[in-house]
Amino acid sequence: MQDSTFDVRPIAVSDAAAYLDLCRQLDRETSFMLYEPDERTTTVDEQREQIQSILRTENQMYFVAESGHRLVGHVQAYGGSHRRNRNTVHLVVGVLQAYSRKGIGAALLRIMEEWARNVGIHRLELTVMTHNLAAVNLYRKAGFEIEGTMRHTLFVDGRYVDEYIMGKVI
Known part of the structure; x- marks a missing residue:
């Protein structure tokens, strides 16, 4: 999928170092991701193995968004490992702040949903901090619904925060 300023494509094993750099930058520039700055200890070799396994x-x-030969966003889908939950995937989405509000998040969600339909996935789900209004709005526009609130699930910047569980049946 192409746009005038970015391309969205499946991740490649050769993206391991660039992908790790993207994730580490996201960890540093926003408190909306799970990892704190410098908490991620994955090596490039470990990242390469993880991509191969995925x-x-x-x-x-995994799908990545690339702009000017640089990875600027990603979406991950992790499916269940049992017969009863293998048709559900949990999503993780991240876009660098300098590239937000350019349609990258929406494009990543669209291509992930297309992939999910093609492989027989029935449900997409994710969690998002309740105060991350830009992300909540993005997910709603993509057809996700808030299914519940999980109280005090994360400790961020010295306080407990709530998360929404959002889902979309496709």
């Missing part, structure tokens, strides 16, 4: 697993996938 690409071999039928109900798991």
Whole structure:
């Protein structure tokens, strides 16, 4: 999928170092991601192995957004490992702040949903901090619904925060 300023594509094993750099930058520039700055200890070799494993697993996938030969966003899908939950995937989405509000998040969600439909996924779900209004609005526009609130699930910047569980049946 292409746009005038970015391209969205499946991750490649050769993206391991760039992908790790993207994740580390996201960890540093926003408190909306799970990891704190410098908490991520994954090596490039470990990242490469993780990407290989994801690409071999039928109900798991990563897509990346690239702008000017730089990875600027991603969406991950982790499917259940049992027969009863293998048609549900949990999503993780991140876009660098300098590239937000350019349609990248929406494009990542669209391509992930297309992939999910093609491999027989029935449900997409994710969690999002309740005060991350831009992300909540993005997910709502993509057809996700708030299904509940999880209280005090994360400790961020010295306080407990709530998360929404959001889902979309496709």
